Amino acid sequence: MSKMIVATHKEFNNNWLPEDYVVIKVGELVSNDRAMELGWYCDNQPNDNISNQNPWYCELTAQYSALSLFEKEGGAMGLSHYRRFFFNYKKDSKTWHDDVLRMKDAEGFLRNNDIILPFRSVKYPGLSELHTGISDEKQDSHWVTIRNIIYRKFPEYRDSFDAIMADKYTVWGNMFIASSKVFFSYSRWLFEVLKEYDQTLQERGEERIPRVDGFLAEPLLLVWVDKNINHNRIVRLEVRNSETDSFVDYTAGIRGRIMRKIRNNHFFLAAGRELRVKYLVLYRYYAKKLAARIGKR
Numbered sequence: 001m002s003k004m005i006v007a008t009h010k011e012f013n014n015n016w017l018p019e020d021y022v023v024i025k026v027g028e029l030v031s032n033d034r035a036m037e038l039g040w041y042c043d044n045q046p047n048d049n050i051s052n053q054n055p056w057y058c059e060l061t062a063q064y065s066a067l068s069l070f071e072k073e074g075g076a077m078g079l080s081h082y083r084r085f086f087f088n089y090k091k092d093s094k095t096w097h098d099d100v101l102r103m104k105d106a107e108g109f110l111r112n113n114d115i116i117l118p119f120r121s122v123k124y125p126g127l128s129e130l131h132t133g134i135s136d137e138k139q140d141s142h143w144v145t146i147r148n149i150i151y152r153k154f155p156e157y158r159d160s161f162d163a164i165m166a167d168k169y170t171v172w173g174n175m176f177i178a179s180s181k182v183f184f185s186y187s188r189w190l191f192e193v194l195k196e197y198d199q200t201l202q203e204r205g206e207e208r209i210p211r212v213d214g215f216l217a218e219p220l221l222l223v224w225v226d227k228n229i230n231h232n233r234i235v236r237l238e239v240r241n242s243e244t245d246s247f248v249d250y251t252a253g254i255r256g257r258i259m260r261k262i263r264n265n266h267f268f269l270a271a272g273r274e275l276r277v278k279y280l281v282l283y284r285y286y287a288k289k290l291a292a293r294i295g296k297r
Helices: 032-037 051-057 060-069 103-110 141-153 155-166 180-204 212-228 254-264 266-296
Strands: 003-008 021-025 076-081 084-087 115-118 176-179 234-241
Touching: 003 060, 003 103, 021 032, 021 060, 051 060, 051 212, 060 076, 060 180, 060 212, 076 084, 076 103, 076 180, 103 115, 103 176, 115 212, 141 155, 141 180, 141 212, 155 212, 176 180, 180 212, 234 266, 254 266
Parallel strands: 003 021, 003 076, 115 234
Antiparallel strands: 076 176, 084 234, 115 176
16 A cells, blocks of 8 residues: 655644555654554554654654564555655645645556656755865765766766756755655665764764764665656646745635646746746856956956
8 A cells, every 4th residue: 555654753734645654753742642543553562663863864763663563564555754755636626735745646646657756956056066176175075975976886877976966956845756666776875875974974073963874864765766766757836935935825715716726737836846946046146247347346
């Protein structure tokens, strides 16, 4: 049976969640007893878990536990958050809850595709980047370490890694949906890479920074996809944040109706998102050139 894993570190209203969504509690803010009262799984439930790594791995401790909790499950599997969800818009929806992607619809997308990802975002300047012609000492040490691990232990991913590091785009949140086979294959590779990273820092005597492993995983998802998935077999859907989104498109005003029409047409929605990120890349490029010219005066 297909499952969407919802990682959470705190209590939230999950009464509306589709029946094929399962909550995995991470961290220590909510006790295991309370989580089980709510019908949730816990990331330290399986014998093989990395629950104690949650300060560094974030939602990934739920993803790791899913490898044991659902290893015999078939269908599709995905990862989302207590406040971030994939959306699949329907014309007759009344509230945003109605448009949160159901796994049966995810299965439909995956009949002719291999993975569902969020729409692309633009990298923050200086993050998740490595540049040619610049010494390692002047670059992000986390990514220099990851690069060295990829080159040494996973050389078949070298070209994909270099391409993703040079790219201007990324996806946030470690969110994706795929067949259980793809989900497990990617997850095992990811945790091998991160284990090597953690061991390298330990050998150097370097202090680990909270959340870094979780952040590193976001571009690593794209590295794995670039190497293993045909780009024509990627579906992109909108991800929305239930805590910060005003959900204007579910109101009766003119603006809401216009936004609703756009979102109900996946082609226009996807095109609009792609134009927006390309505009932002161009804007940053010319803003940087302008700042350089002004600096020379």
